[in-house]
Every structure is written in C-alpha cells, then in structure tokens.
Amino acid sequence: MKAVRFAEYGGPEVLRVEEAPDPVADAGWAVVSVRACALNHLDLLLRKGVRAYGTPLPHIPGCDIAGVVKSLGGGNGRFKPGDRVVVAPGLSCGECPACLSGFDNRCPSFGIVGASIPGGCAEKVAVPVRNLFPLPSPLSFEEAAAFPLTFLTAWHMLITRAGLKPGQTVVVTGAGSGIGTAAIQIGKLVGARVIAVSRTEDKLAKAAEIGADAGLLVGEYIAGGVREETDGRGADVIFEHVGPATFDASIKSLAKGGTLVTCGATTGSEAALDLRYTFSRELSVVGSMLGTRSELATVVELVARGRLKPVIDSTLPLDQVRAAQERLEAGESFGKIVLVP
Numbered sequence: 167m168k169a170v171r172f173a174e175y176g177g178p179e180v181l182r183v184e185e186a187p188d189p190v191a192d193a194g195w196a197v198v199s200v201r202a203c204a205l206n207h208l209d210l211l212l213r214k215g216v217r218a219y220g221t222p223l224p225h226i227p228g229c230d231i232a233g234v235v236k237s238l239g240g241g242n243g244r245f246k247p248g249d250r251v252v253v254a255p256g257l258s259c260g261e262c263p264a265c266l267s268g269f270d271n272r273c274p275s276f277g278i279v280g281a282s283i284p285g286g287c288a289e290k291v292a293v294p295v296r297n298l299f300p301l302p303s304p305l306s307f308e309e310a311a312a313f314p315l316t317f318l319t320a321w322h323m324l325i326t327r328a329g330l331k332p333g334q335t336v337v338v339t340g341a342g343s344g345i346g347t348a349a350i351q352i353g354k355l356v357g358a359r360v361i362a363v364s365r366t367e368d369k370l371a372k373a374a375e376i377g378a379d380a381g382l383l384v385g386e387y388i389a390g391g392v393r394e395e396t397d398g399r400g401a402d403v404i405f406e407h408v409g410p411a412t413f414d415a416s417i418k419s420l421a422k423g424g425t426l427v428t429c430g431a432t433t434g435s436e437a438a439l440d441l442r443y444t445f446s447r448e449l450s451v452v453g454s455m456l457g458t459r460s461e462l463a464t465v466v467e468l469v470a471r472g473r474l475k476p477v478i479d480s481t482l483p484l485d486q487v488r489a490a491q492e493r494l495e496a497g498e499s500f501g502k503i504v505l506v507p
Contacts, residue, residue, distance in 0.1 A: 167185070167187065167188050167288055167289040167290050168184070168186075168194060168289050168484065168507065169183070169184065169185075169186040169226050169265035169284075169287065169288030170182070170183055170226060170228070170288065170484060170487045171184060171225060171226050172223070172227075173223050174223065175176050175211070175214055175215030175347055176214070176439075177213075177214075177490050178487075178488040178491050180211075180213065180409050181213065181488050181491070182224075182502055183484060183485045183487065186224075186226065186288065188284035188290055189284070189290055189291060189293060189447060190205050190292065191237045191238055191239040191294035191430060192239045192292075193239040193240045194294060194295055194296075195238075195239045195292050195294055195295060195439060196236075196237065196238050196242075196245065196292070196293060196294075196295050196298060196359075197235075197236045197237045197238075197292050198231065198233040198234065198236060198253065198286075198290065198291050198292075198293060199230055199233050199234045199236045199289065199305035200228075200231055200233045200286045200289060200291055200319055200507050201311075201506065201507070202231075202232045202233070202291060202306075202307040202308045202310065202481075202506050203228040203231050203232075203285070203286035203288075203311055203480050203504070203505050203506075203507075204229075204312045204344070204502040204503065204504045204505070205228075205230075205491065205503045205505065206229050206316070207279060207432055207494070208227040208280070208315075208492065208496075209227045209228065209277065209280070209287075209428065210231055210279075210495055211242065212225065212227055212281055213227065213453075215493070220282065220285065221281065221282060221284075225279070225290075226284040226286075226288050227285050227287050228280040228285030228286035228287035228288070228291070229255045229281065229286070229447055230255065230286070230312065230313075230314050230315050230316075230502070231239035231253040231255075231280075231282035231285070231286030231291060231311060231314075231398075232249060232250075232251070232252045232253070232293075232301055232307045232308075232310035232311040232352070233250075233253075233286075233307065234249065234250055234251070235247050235248060235249045235251055235298070236290060238295065238458040239283045239295075243423075244295065245298055246299070247425075247461055249298075249300065250300070250303075250310075251277060251298045251299060251301050252298075252299050252300075252301045252311070252312060252313075253286070253291070253293050253296070253298060253299075253314065253392075254296075254297040254299060254318075254459055255279050255280070255297075255314055255315045255318070255361055255456065256270060256271055256277075256318075256456050256459065256462075257275075257276065257277040257278060257279060257282055257283065257294070257297070258270040258273035258275065258276050258277075258459075259273055259274075259275050260286060262271050262274060262275075262335065262408070264457040265371075267282065268458060268460055269458060270451070270455055270458050270459055271322070271455050271456050271458050272455075273300070274486070276455075277430050278456070279291070279297065279313075279317075287481060287484065288496060288507065291349060298321065299304070299463070300464065301493070302458055302466060302470030303388075303470075304470065304472070305469065305470070306418055307506075308478060308481050308506065309476045309478065310477050311502075312344070312476035312477065312501070313353070313476040313502075313503040314465075314502055315341060315344075315456070315467070315471055316343075316344040316345040316347075316348045316463045316502070317348040317474060317476070318457040318461060318462045318465055319345055319348075319457055320345050320348035320349040320352050320405070321348075321352055321457055321461050321464070321465050322454055322456065322458070322461055323349070323355065323405060323427045323429055324336065324349060324352050324356070324405065324427070324477075325352070325356070326454075326461065327427050327452045327453075327454045328403045328425045328427040328452060328455070329354065329425075329438075330352075330353065330356050330358055330403050331358070331464075332356055332357030332358065332400075333357065333358070333359075334347075334358045334359070334402035335358065335359045335360075335401045335403070335421075335465065336353045336358045336359070336360055336361070336402065336404070336405060337361045337387075337394055337401045337403070337416070338361070338362050338363065338373075338378070338405045339362075339363045339387075339394055339405060339406055339407065339408045339412050339416065340363070340364070340407055340432070341362035341363055341364045341369060341373045341495075342365075342366075342369035342372065342373065342501075343365050343380065343383070343407075343498040344502040345407060345412070345429070345430075345476070345500075346362070346364075346373075346405075346407075346475070347501050348477075349405045350362060350373055351376060351474050351475065354357075355468070355474065356471060358403075359379050360377060360378045360379050360404075361378070361379065361381070361382060361395055361464070362374070362378035362380070362381045362382070363381070363382050363383075363384060363412070364381065364383065364384070365383065365384050365497065367383070370382075370501055371425065374377050376475075380395050382395070383452055384399065386437075387412065387419070388414075388415040389416055389464045390415075390418070390419075393419070396421070398420035398421050399421050400422070400424060401419055401420055401424060402421055402423075402424050402425070403424065403426075403427065404416040404417075404419060404420060404425070404426040404427070405427060406427065406428040406430075406434050407428060407429050408428050408430070408433055409430065409431035409432050409433040409434045409437060409468040410431075410433055410434045410436065410437040410438075411432075412431035413428075413432075413437035413438075414437070414438065415438075417440070417443065417449065418443070420449050422447045422448060422449075423448050423449070424447075424449055424450065425443060425449070425450040425451075425452055426450070426451050427453075427454050428451070428452070428453060428454065429456075429491050430451075441472065472505070477482055477500070477501030477502065478501050478502055478504055479500050479503050480493070480499065480500060480504070481503075481504045481505075481506055482503065482504070482506070483505070483507075484506065484507045486505075487505060490503045
C-alpha cells in the first residue's frame with residue numbers, strides 16, 4: 167500500500183510517501199481502507215521526536231481516520247466489510263479498573279492511533295474493532311475525519327473537566343485550530359458566551375461565523391482584553407492549549423473561582439504559575455487528556471444531528487503531506503487539514 171512514513175526525526179523533509187506492507191486484521195482487529203485522514207499537531211510533535219510513544223521507526227502518522235471496513239479478524243459481529251466507519255483515536259485495554267469505570271483515557275496502557283501504532287496517513291490501517299464507530303450517513307469521509315480527536319478532546323475539556331455551564335464566559339485560545347473551532351461550537355451548544363483568541367483578524371472573523379461572541383487578537387488578550395470584555399470580572403473558563411505563549415495571560419484572565427483547562431503545549435512544555443495569585447483567587451488549573459469512548463459516542467451523535475459541525479480548512483492528496491504539515495505548522499489553517507489517499 168501507499169503510505170506516509172518517516173524513518174528519522176526532523177522537519178517536513180523527513181516525510182516520505184512510499185510503499186509499505188499491508189496491515190493484517192488479527193483477532194479483535196479490523197483493517198480499514200482509509201478514505202480521509204486529518205492532521206493534528208500531534209503529527210508534528212511525533213515527526214520532530216518531541217514526544218515518545220514507543221513506536222519504532224519508520225512510522226506512519228495520522229490520528230483522525232474515516233474509511234470503509236476492508237477485513238475483520240475472528241470473533242467480530244458488530245461490523246462487516248463495506249461498512250463506513252470513523253475511528254476512535256484512543257487506545258486502551260478495556261479490562262483495567264480505569265477502563266471498567268468508564269475512564270478509558272486513564273488506562274495505564276493508553277495510547278493513540280497514529281502515535282502508539284501506525285496511523286491513517288496510508289491507504290489502509292489496522293485498528294481494534296472496539297475503536298470503530300458507524301460513520302453518520304450525512305457526513306462525507308472528509309468531514310468524518312475532521313472531528314474525532316479534536317471534538318472529543320474539546321468536549322472532555324469543557325464539559326467533563328471544566329464543567330462549563332450556560333451563561334458562563336469561556337475564552338478559547340488558538341481559536342483557528344481544529345480544536346479551537348470545536349471548542350467554540352461546544353461552548354455555544356452549552357449556552358456559554360465565547361471569546362475567541364487568535365493571531366489574525368481573518369481568523370477572528372471566521373470564528374464569529376461559527377459562533378464566537380467576541381474576538382481578541384493575541385496581543386490584546388495578553389494586554390488584558392478579557393477584563394475589558396467582561397467589565398473587569400474575567401472569564402469562568404479558559405480553554406488553553408497554546409502553552410507558555412498565552413498561559414500567564416490565561417491565568418490572569420480568569421474570574422475568581424475560575425478554571426483553566428489545558429490539553430496541549432504547542433509553544434513549549436513549561437509555564438510559570440504565580441501561586442499567590444492562584445490560591446488567593448481560588449483558581450483551578452485542570453489537565454485534560456483526549457476523552458472517553460462514551461464521550462465520543464455523544465459527540466458522534468451531535469455531529470450526526472448537525473448540532474456540531476466539523477470545520478475543514480483544506481483537502482489535499484496524500485502525496486502533498488509535506489505542504490499540509492507546513493501549513494499546519496505555520497498556523498495558516500482555520501479548522502482541519504484533511505489528506506485523502
């Protein structure tokens with residue numbers, strides 16, 4: 167099969183579109199013919215060697231996958247060859263106390279498709295059958311690939327971890343990213359007031375089109391723009407995934423008793439935290455990792471009903487993966503970049 171692989175860490179130049187062995191469906195697994203695979207910042211981190219998942223090189227990236235079941239290992243009754251599916255990105259054992267309690271994202275062996283195992287930037291991919299969800303019929307393959315990881319992560323952050331409520335104010339940093347466009351929509355679905363933060367006026371205009379109530383350029387945000395937008399009160403929830411470039415401003419943008427929820431570190435892994443400011447205002451700093459399979463089932467249903475809508479920046483053929491990653495890394499995209507084998 168044709169696949170994107172890298173055999174060493176580095177820039178986009180290490181990516182190769184080449185022939186790779188076809189995957190095999192062992193018992194409890196399925197081989198999916200990939201029709202679309204969306205990019206994530208995780209793909210960039212893996213290519214650079216920033217994060218280690220124990221996957222041997224060469225590696226096939228790609229976490230957000232939609233396609234058609236090609237073959238199944240033994241003992242599978244839920245799906246059949248030819249079924250349209252979307253792949254849950256999280257990998258877990260299904261047997262440990264965390265998994266049995268419904269917190270499969272806390273499984274000791276937790277991993278991610280396209281990071282822990284070969285991913286979907288290829289013509290075929292092998293995944294556990296329990297990671298398959300029926301692809302909602304109104305969606306194209308490209309749309310289906312554009313929502314699993316980002317919408318699941320944003321849902322877990324805002325609903326489960328931060329407990330966002332109607333009438334509250336939430337600030338979404340990196341509003342033009344795939345996860346940012348998901349957070350804006352989830353915030354509006356809840357009934358919150360959404361303030362988008364981005365680097366360009368163009369992205370703020372697009373954020374308004376998908377529901378943002380107000381927008382701030384990064385410079386305005388760092389200078390205290392949220393206080394002005396909230397009559398000095400601050401935000402109830404900050405949706406943070408940028409890292410040290412915005413972390414201090416995010417903490418200082420919170421109202422008393424507010425919550426900063428974070429899932430990423432695009433601009434670096436370490437940020438300073440003023441403990442006196444944090445405890446005196448009773449702030450909460452909450453970490454969040456992907457989401458659970460049951461939460462993804464909820465997200466799939468909301469997408470199928472049109473309550474949440476994947477945002478696609480562009481669709482490119484697989485052999486343009488370098489250009490796609492360069493666009494993502496430069497911060498030029500609004501929404502998801504999707505590769506089509």
